[in-house]
Each structure stands twice: as structure tokens, then as C-alpha cells.
Amino acid sequence: MKNQLVFFWRCIFGPKLYQTYPFAIPPPSRNDQQPTHLYTKNTAESLSDNVFFVLKLSIGILKVTWPLCLIYCYRKGLLTYENGIMTLRIVGCIAIISAYFMLLRGIGRFVNPNYKIFIEQFYKVKSNPTKEARHNLLSKFDFSLSHWKPDYVIESSFIRKLPMISTTKNDLINRTESTLIDRLFHYPSLFLGYLCINVFGRRLMFPGSLQLLRQMMERPLLDGRTNLIVRYNAKRYLLRTADGKNIDTIFIDRRESNETRNGQTLVITCEGNAGFYEMGCVSTPVDAGYSVLGWNRPGFGESS
Template sequence: MPRDDPITEEERRANSATDLIRMRLERLQQNIEKPAPIPTKKETLRAPKAPLEFVRNVVGSSAAAGSAEFHIYRNNRRKEQNRLDYIDAVAKKEELDEAYRQKVNKLEEEEQLKTAKKRAKRLRQKAAAKKRKMAKKEKDSDDSSSDDSDDSNSDSDSDDDSEKERIYYIVSSLAFGPFILSYLYYRDWLTPVGMMTILKYAGYLTIIGYGARTFGRFFDETNARFLEVWENESNKKDDNNHAALKKYDFELLNVTPDFEARSNTDLWHLQPEVTEVGAFTRGLASWAIHAFGRHLIYPGSMGVLKYMMRPNLNAARKLLVQNKNGQRVWIKTSEGDVLDAMFLRGTANLSQNLVLCFEGNAGFYEIGVMNSPAQLGYTTLGFNLPGFGESTGLPYAKNTLAAADAVMQYAIQVLGYPPEKIVLFGWSIGGFPVAWLAANYPNVKAVVLDATFDDLLPLALFRMPTFFSSIVEFAVRNHMNLQIDKLLARYKGPIRLIRRLQEEILTTAVDDQPENIRRATNRINWLLKSIIRDRHPELIRNLEPQVDRWLDMSPTERLMHSGVSLREESQQRKRLFDACSHYLIDFDANHVTPLDPQFFNIPEGRDSF
């Protein structure tokens, strides 16, 4: 779709009429010495009126020159001359237009030819680089220094190729599934005796595979150096061995963490509502959460997704360490999980504040929301939830909150940032640990929530079968009680909500419904009303439908309703709209689009409107 000019896009980001006027004045002051030429009116060719088809000839003496018939004849001669001049002008304009079109077509052909040549050159260079890399890899697969010297583009290309090969391998394997089953059925191997035979051969193949891998690692120099560093770090426990161990990518099992969080019994937890259900419903709900519910809520912890994402995550983590001087840290939670985290120090003027980043249900810090504030120069600390990436454990509610508290303790005790200098930034389901931390650390500097929701239960009920609703409600309330609105009710500090206009995940409307209906069912709308209801009950009293009206407005319509009115009801509505503009901004993107860094702003506190 066509994009608006930069000035229009900049004015759309205005939170109020005052910001819009300020933007326009600043734009005028930047070019205050530049003359403003007044454009001239464009000349247009207008067809003259045609002369009469029959004109009486006027002849006679000069005394008849002043007669009416003579003037009629002269006017018609002038019209005929104007018509001839118009025909000449049109012909000249058509010649110029044709010459312009030919010139434009010629330039386009030249540009397309240049682009094709450059594309072919890049493809040849990429193929040659890939060929050289494959040849080098075949000669010496154990040379680790050559891997460090490769640039980021070749790394990303090889990662993409490996991912494509992996996907092709999985798809091709599944494609032959029916033929394999038919063959097994024809050979009578699907019987109990046949299944035992299959399991026996599968066991043999597993033993052979693991044995071959062990044999290969035993004679691999890189693996030998890794084992040596591992043993030295396990025995001596000094900083040099610990830093050397972080140069390797491996599963964080039995590693020495950089920081171990302590259990804090003073933390507040939201208690679920007590509901009387039978033992069957209780058992079925518990089974559903552990069997498939957790995987639906946190798909990033699934082994298949982690296996497919591992090459990209390793490459992105490598770039964070090498190109951005990132510091990789391992944090152990009070639940025993080890978190893989990354600390990026910002520029000098923005390093006094720390942005603590929380990913979504399929997000990883290597390629996640930490990139937006880091691009602006903020000091950031991101981590993977338990079960995500290289972090150990599983992302249950208590494990997630323990991970959030562990990272908060690390930021305060090790990095030296007090809560007053920490900004909590969460995306999607990451708003849950952010809201919980804000409830327990109410003096944090600010809270920024991008594409989040008020409560998980409405979203779960919308996507699950109706007959399963009672079990879903009990399972969510007792195992995954993610009520962000109730958690934020205990936090009164600065907060900013970012709503995605093309949201497709956090809505309770089907895809074929109009855009305004899907936008109206975005669960962040309920979170906004909950915040205003808790903080400014006098504004929203009897005017809650006006919040829905404001949410449905375009930026221009919102500016039109920001004027001064003398009526008391209109003044209350204007104050309500100002509160909505203060707490929520719109971002024209879908749920998974990375946040534009220009939309990340640390909000300021405001008590009245």
C-alpha cells in the first residue's frame, strides 16, 4: 500500500493538539531563513469557442465599417484564428509529452538493466562465496578461527540455507509417511510382534547414532577444548575459566551461574478466585494444562520450534556479543531454573536508565523486543523465559514470575540500578511478568506494554470449543492466571500502552470480520479502560462508551475533539480523551512486526487531566 509523506507520518504520532502545533512550529523554525515562493497558476489549454458555420460577407464603403455586421464578421475571424492557435498548441504539447514518455521509458529500461546486472553480480558473488566456504569447510571443519572471520552476511546466508534444508527434510520425511505405514501394514509389522521388532531395530539405530556421535566428539579438537574448559571451570571456579566457557554455545545444564537469586517471601501474588468444581474437572484441567495448554500459551518452549530456531538464535547471539559488546550472563532463579540473559550498555546520555525487556510467548532476546530500545541508545537487559532458547525449566506461571524477580534482583544488586532507574518493557504475554513486577516494585521509573492484553481467559475461551469452557476457565484461573489488569491496579506510576492497529492475535473476532470490529475487540482496549477506571474514576463515570468511541477514531478525528468546550459534559469528555491519549498510542502494524524505535518513549507521570 502507498505510504504517506514523512510530515504526515510524523503528525500522526502526535499525542495531542499541543504536540501537533509544536511539531509544525519546530518545522517552520528549522527553515526560517528560506524564502517561500508563491506558486504561479498553471497554464491550461482551453478549447476556444468555434466560429459560426455561415457568416455574411460585409462589403461596401467605409461608412459601413461601424455597422453590426462588420463587427460580427471580425469576431468570427478572431475565433477562427484562436482555434488554429489552439490546434498548434495541442500538437506541440503532444510532441513534448511523447518525448517525455520516451525519455522516461528509456531511463527505466537503463535502470532495470543496471539492476539486473547488479543482481546477477551479487548472485555470482554469493554463489562463489558459498562455494569457497563449502570447500574450506570440507578441508578443515575444525578450524574455529575461520568461523570468527566470516562476516555476518555469509553467516546469515548459511543459517537460512540450513534452515531451508531442515524444513525440507522434515516435510519430505512426512510426505513418505503414508507409504511407510502402508508398507508396514502389508508386512504385518503393525501387530504387537511386529511393533516389538520395530522397537528393537529402532533401539539399535539409536545406540549406533549416539555411539557415532560420541566417537566423533571424542576425536574433535573443538569439543576437546570445550571439555577442558568445562573441567577447569568446574574445578577451579575462577573468572577466567568462566569467561572462556561463555565463548561456547551449549545447553546450560549444571553450569555455574553469574548470579543466584534469593527467594523473597514478601512478594505479592494474585490469588485465583475459589471455584467449586468436581474432582474430574480438576484433574482434566490439570492434565490439559500440562499436556497441551502450556504449549499453546508458550509455543516458544516447544522442542520443535527451538530446534528450528537454534541456528538463527546462535548467529544473533554471536552478533550481539561481537558487534554490540553484549555481556552474556547466566542467572539462577529461586525455582532452580538457569536463565540465559544479555546485557547491552547504551550511550553515555541514556545509560543512567535500564530498560528491562520481557519477550512474548514465542520471542527470544536474541531477535526480540530488546532491539527497539537498544537502537535508541538505551541500556537494556533481555533474557529468555524458562524453557526458551538456552534457558532451562518450563514456563509455568510461578517459574515465569520467579524468572522476572531474579532478573530484577540482578539489575538492582549486580548492575547497580535502583528501581527508580528501571523501565519495564513487555511485549505480548510479556506484559504479565511486567505487571507483576510493577505491583511488587511500585517505584519503578515507568512501564511500557506493547501489544498486550487485560486477561488471558477471554482469549482462551474464544479459541477453545464451547463445551470445553468450564474446564478452560478452571485451568486458566488456577494454573495460568494472567490477569494483567488486576496486577496493574496496584501500580500507580507512569505507564504507556502501545496498540497494534492490525492486531490478529489478541482479538476476539474472526478474521473475515471488518477491520473496525477486529480493532474494537482488541483486548488492550479493556486494559486501557481498566487503568482509567482505577486511576481516574471521576473521568470515566457514565462515559465508558466514549472510550470505545475514542479508540475507533483516527488521529485527525481525535485532534478535532481536543478543542475547548464550555459545556461541563464536553469538558469531562475532553479530559477523558486526554487521558486516553496519555496512556495509549497506536502503531499501524500486526502483532509480530518489530516495534519501530520511534514509538518507544519513556512515559511521564500525570495525576490529573
Template sequence: MSFLSYMFGPNLYMEYKGVPEPQRKVYESGTVEKFGEHILSTLSVMWSVGYYTSPLIATFLYRRGYFVADSMPTLAKITTSVGLLVIISLVMRGVGRKQSRVYSNMIKALEAARANKTTGGASGELRRFDIDFSSWPVDFDVKSLTGDTKKPAVTASRREPLRFATLPCEVIAYLAINTFGLPMIYPGSVKLLEKFMRPMLISGRAKLVEDDNGIRYKIKTIDSNEIDTLFIDNRGDNVGNGKTLIICSEGNAGFYEVGIMGTPVALKYSVLGWNHPGFAGSSGTPYPHQDKNAIDSVVQFAINHLGFSVEDIIFYGWSIGGFSTLYAASIYPDAKGVVLDATFDDVLYLAVPRMPSQVAGIVKTAIRNYCNLNNAELAEQFNGPISFIRRTEDEIIAEDNHIETNRGNFLVLSVLKHRYPKIFGVPQLARIKGLLSKPLEPYSIPASEEKLSMSRLITYASDEGKSFPMLIGADYSEEVRTNMAVFLFRKHLRDYNSTHCTPLPGEYFTMPWDIPTEQGFVFT
């Protein structure tokens, strides 16, 4: 192993012992390595701050005359000094690491994994270490799949044609989304936030690896991003839930290490978590097209590498993760179901109120052209079971915590109107909006009417199939349609009395409701 391997090798965070938590060993660097790494880390933070404040810094330097010819020697000296400091710091880091037995063992395992182009499966030597994921070998490359027939073909969405009259707005929208816009929508991609959260991510990952037997995998997408995932296999558990795989999609500042995986893991499902492009160990940027390719690759990994069938997969999304979840469901229509927690209908209606009214047109252009997270539109493309969880004290997707403004309400209504257009007429929608304007009360339909509603649905689905839109209800009375509307609404939505970011208790995570079908069943 060359000295360069130590100088430019990945940061080592933890050594797993494969035993309970007290035996975990956080990597403690020596004095020389620690000093060199501290300087490099400080310079990295300064670079990150400088990147996000570059317009202000450039303006300040220009006004001070640093961009004139006379100031160039001064800038050259500063650059040279910083470069020399970086070289000295790298050498110190390399010397310190070479003196560490633990780091040397990690480098040996890493080079062996690279030579074999694999991490060696669940028992690979490299898996004993938690390192910078950018150095981790790829475990699954979606490009290696040929002739994949498990996923139907989909067409890319089309942007509106560019018009000369709107060119200034288009240019400003493009600049806005590619500078501050996307980080505002996906703050988890901001590296400063990641640096702040790194200790929590390392600790959360260690818990999943050691306490829950999690295995970390790197997946390479069709657009060459590398996605950080972690899989917990409970198929050998006698409880039975382990045969179902829950694929978890996190929120805009969420990471699988400290995110929604905990709920299905506690219920003994098999669980696959992943981080959006640009989040933590995942490379790339969370533009919608990259996020779509990421979740597609995660699902193909689950099918082709982990051995799950599509029919045994539940897509579980929280907040903005609902977009990834619904996209996956739209291209894998045979999935077992979808669970959406604190999810909105369309990000445009969240973005516009949070920006000055004078730039509403620019915001709309930026969202529709570059970050069109339209969950209501995607939900119409999935025919399978779907359930919604609404946070009654949600402060993120509701205005001033007013429950009637919760954008999840609009998503539920959109799905129900699409699926049962003959049942959800104007009177029924008014009734459901009234129910949504406050926390849900105990179920109020008489048991006999509930049985009748279920029987009508079973009869229709058995005779006509369960594809949507389902045209049941055209010849029903207003009263019957209203009863059925309330029945269907309560089958799809549950309330959780909490704020947006509170972890979801296990009792709220249930399989999405589906209409049972009985061949030959006739309602009388």
C-alpha cells in the first residue's frame, strides 16, 4: 500500500464489532492525523460557505479593488499559501493514518474489495468499517441489467415550448432553481447541513447495522449517480411480515439513518432505505429526473439482487418522499401498495405562498420546468392500494397549522375523485371537505351501511375489475353515494395527532386497504 492511499484515503468513522452496542468502536484518530484533518475540514467548511455566499464575496472584493491588475500578486500569494497549507495537512493526515492499526486494516479491506470489484456480500471484510461512502465499491449497477421486463416502459415528461416573450422569466427561473431554489426545496442536499448532522447519521447507521443486522449497499443508477442504501432482511423471521419489503423514501431533509425506517423495522418487515441524490452518501443532485432514476434503481436492486417480487413491495414515503414513492408506484403498478405520510398534492402550492407575490410567475415557471413535484398527477397512474396519514398539527404543509389548509387534504380528494368519479359528486366532496376541516372523529357510519358499501364495491369489482376510474355509483341515490363516499374516505385516511416531523408510531403503519374480490359474488 502506498503512502498516497493513506493521504487520500476515505475518512474512517467507526469499526463494527458485530456485537451489541457497548462494543462498538468509534474511530479515534491520533494527534497528527487529527490536526491535519482539522485543518482540511476547516478549509472545506470555508469553501462551502464561500460557495453559497460567492456573489456577496465577489461584490465585496470587487469594491475593494482586488480584481485589478495591481492586486493579482496578493491574490496569488494567498492562493499559494492556502495550497501549501493543504499539502502539509495531507501529509500529516497520511502519517497519522499509517500509524493506526485500525485504519491500516480498513485500507487493506478497501483495496481488496476494489480489486474484487465487490464488498464481499454481507460478510465482507470491508463491511466491518464505516467510511466515506464515495470510496465504497459499487454493489449493484443498474446498467448491468439487460432485457429487464419487470418494469413497463414510460415516456419522459415534456416541458412547455420556450417562447420569446417569456424568455426573461425562463432565464431567471433557471438561475433561481440552480442556485438557491433546489437547496430550499431539498435542504438535505446542502453539505453544511450534512456536516452538522454527520455524528447523528453515523450513530443512526451503526444502530441499524449492529442492532438490526442492516447491510449497506451502493447502487449505481442509469445516470451514473451512486445511491447510498441500507437493507434489513427479516425474511427469516417467524412473525411473517419479513416477506414484505418496505422501500422507504425520506423527506426533504431526511436521511435513512435517522428517518422513517424505524417504524417498519420495529414491525419486523424487511426494509430498504435510501438517500436522495446529493444526500449524505448519495452522489448527484435531487432534481426530479435524478430522483426518479434513483428510486427506479433501488426497486430494480430489490428485485434483481435481493430477490423480492414486485407484488411483495410496499412503497412508503414521508413528506417530499411521497414524490419518489408515487413515481415508483406509477412504473411498478403491480406493487403491493403505497403508504403516504404527511405528503402534499403539488409542491407548487407550497412554494408560491412562501415567496413574495411579485415573483409568483417566476416561481411557477421554475417549479413546472425544473422541479415539478406533482403528486396528485402521479397518484392517478397507480391502480393499487393506497393509504394516507395526515398530521393534525402539521406546520410544514399547512398554513399556520390550520388543518383545513393541509395540502394532504387535496391529495386525498384528488385520488378519491379520480378513482370513484360517480360517487364523489359535488355534495359528497362538500361533505368530505367538512370532515377534513377538523381532526377526524370516530367512525360514524352504521355497521349495516358499512356492510352494504363493502358489498357494492365487491360486486362491482368482481364483475368489472378494479381498474380506475371505477364507474360505480352512477345509479345510486345521493344518500347512498354520500355514505359510500364517507366509507371510502375513512378507508383511505388516518389522522395522527402530531407535527410534521414526529416519528410515526407503529400502530399507524398498516397495510393499505384494498377492495376484496370474490368471483361469482352477487350483491342483493
């Protein structure tokens, strides 16, 4: 009984499973036909994921529009104690609904034999995270990397050792803010810039990080990863940056290949602001026989 409860708990908070990689590239199928290697959710898990997607999308929209909503509520006189209590009640109801659908998703996964096989192997590797076991799991299953321990961590101490501009803070302030008025407006302008960047600036600069676009591109991204891992024996690695972000990377090693002479040369591809390594410029050096390292920008694909 205890083991079943632990297993159910793992199903509730376990990573999202996308697919099981096939042994060979599957033939092209119609858009209305799902390949057999893709993970098939039951009704409970599918409904729960749809609810969580709507919640994430709503939170994303609220992050962009909250300054306008705050101004509107202020002008209409809605910032009252009673409305604050009502807002807390709504937030509480949303939290209860989220907890309910988390349990429902756990039940759906618990009765799904494919997910049970995956979660058992996932926690076996997590308890004994050898390099071979990690690569073996990533070569068999495609899942969310939010629960995955990084393969490489870039320490912040390394960043501090990089060459810096030899200008002191006081000199920089004196050059850019020569008058008293400029200095008075320094911190308000920084705060306004911070709001603009974090509210809508990053989303305009990097549209690939939008939740809606990621949902629309899910199937092509899965097909792209399947092609790279199954056909070219690519390996996925997770990098942790100095500021705590996880970068999803893929490495195609051609150094020991007898089919090409370019395998000793490593090509690092960098996609555009709406590109992903699964369906971007990685294919060009791969077709030319080079060893390739592809990566997704923060917020793109499985990068956080």
C-alpha cells in the first residue's frame, strides 16, 4: 500500500511524457493520424493538461497586461478592500481547482501502463544517475526536462573571471548623468525599463518563448527531435547557466564516423528569435557530415 501511494505521488508530480522514440524513422503520416510512438494520454490526463495550459496562458496574458489592468482599476475606483477580498477568494478557488486537476492527472497517469513504465525507469535513473543510464533514458523517452538534473553547471565564479570594462561605477555615472536632474531620473527610468522589458519586451524580442506558439509547434518539435535522435544518434544534454536557467542542447558526434571526413569539426548552431534546433539550421551542417551542437534559447522548447 505504501509503495502504491509513493508511486501515485510520483505520477502526480512526475514530468510530462511526450513520446517513446521508435527504433527507426516512422513513415510520414497525415496530420489527423497520430504516430504510434507518440504518448497517448487518457481522458483524465488530457483534460488536466488542457486546464493547466489555459491557466498558464491566462497567467502569461496577465503578466503582459497587469499594468494596464492596474491603471484601469484605479481610474474606475475598483481598488477597494471588498474587491481585494473577492480577488483572494477567486485566487483560492483557482488554487483548489488546480489541486483537483493535479490529482486527476495523477490518476490518469497511474492507470496508464505506458506512463508507469516511463516513471519507473525515470526514478531508477534519478536514484542512480550514472552518465550511461541518463543517456539511455534520454534516448528512449522524450519528456519534459523540468525535473531533469543538469549535465553541466556553469558556476557564477567563472563568469566573474571574464574580462570586464575598466570603468568604475562613479565614472560611468558621471559620463552618462552629468547633471543633477539626470541623476534624479536615473532610478525611475531604470524601474520603468525593468517593467517594459519583463512585461512585454522579452516576448516581443523572442516570440518563440510564448506559451501559445510553443503549444502550436509541439508536434513539429517532437518530429524534429525524433529525426535527430533516431537517425543521427544525437544525445541531449541539459546545461545550467550562471543565472540559473536551463538550456536544452543536442549533440551529434561524428568524430568516429566512417561516412564523413568532416566529423572532427564541431559546428555550433544558433537559431533566430523564433527558431528551434529541432527544425532550424541544425540540419545543414548535419547533412554536410559535421559534428553539431544545437541549443534552444531560454524559454524556447525545453529551455527554461
